[in-house]
Structures are given as C-alpha cells and as structure tokens.
Amino acid sequence: MMNNTVNIAEKFIQYLNEENFEKAESCLAPDFKFxxxxxxxxxASVYINDMKKMKFKYKILQTFTSGEDVCFWYNINMGEKIILTSGWYEITDGKIHSLKVVFDPRPLLNN
Structure with a gap:
C-alpha cells in the first residue's frame, strides 16, 4: 500500500507543478482539510482555488512514509522566495484527506 500512497502524493505535487489543477483536485477527498x-x-475545491492563484512550484527533497501517510521535505517556490517546508499527507482509500504543512514563515513576513 505504501507505494500507492506515495504515488498519489507525488502525482498531486506533479499536477500542481504542471498547473493541472483539475487532476490535482482528483487526488483529494472532497472533504479535504489543509x-x-x-x-x-x-x-478540496476551496484549497485548489487557492492553489490556482498562488501557482507554487515544489521540489521534493526527501520522502518518508508511515502506514498510508506520506511526509515530504520540499522546497516550495512561492514566487519571490523559496521556502523549505514539510508536508504531511494523510491518505485513505487512495485519496489525500488532509495536509499539514510546517515551515519557518519569517522570510515571507519580513518583506
């Protein structure tokens, strides 16, 4: 099962990077929480609408799994800044049900 869950999380990131927001949303459960x-x-639609505006680009640096959960360390290009971030994807039945993200926000707040 781990391979499938990593695959759905990686596909989600790929679709965001490609700005294929319809396919990205298909990776999410309708009641997705961020x-x-x-x-x-x-x-899911609320989150994807935000992603359409922000158009972040992700570069996965490391992948960790535990059961069906996937955690990435990645660099997120947020336009003017690239931020080292960790994202925890909780996956059930082949869909991402929640995403928790942590990063140091100071570079974004000290513009």
Whole structure:
C-alpha cells in the first residue's frame, strides 16, 4: 500500500507543478482539510482555488512514509522566495484527506 500512497502524493505535487489543477483536485477527498502555518482550508475545491492563484512550484527533497501517510521535505517556490517546508499527507482509500504543512514563515513576513 505504501507505494500507492506515495504515488498519489507525488502525482498531486506533479499536477500542481504542471498547473493541472483539475487532476490535482482528483487526488483529494472532497472533504479535504489543509492546516498550515499561515492558515487553514476545508474542502478540496476551496484549497485548489487557492492553489490556482498562488501557482507554487515544489521540489521534493526527501520522502518518508508511515502506514498510508506520506511526509515530504520540499522546497516550495512561492514566487519571490523559496521556502523549505514539510508536508504531511494523510491518505485513505487512495485519496489525500488532509495536509499539514510546517515551515519557518519569517522570510515571507519580513518583506
């Protein structure tokens, strides 16, 4: 099962990088929840609408798995800044149900 869960999380990142937001949303459960340093979102479509505006680009540096969960360390290109980030993807039945993200926000706040 681990390979499938890593695959869905990696595909999700790939689709975001390609700006294929419809396919990215297909990786998420409809009741997807996002928790991050600077806010939270509930619902796959709400989250994807934000991603359409931000158009972040991800470079995966390391992948960790535990059961069906996948955790990435990645660099996220947020436009003017590249931020080292960890994302924890909770996956059930082949869909991402939640994402928790942690990073040091100071580079974004000290513009």
């Amino acid at each position: 928790n991050g340093v600077l806010g939270s979102r509930e619902g």
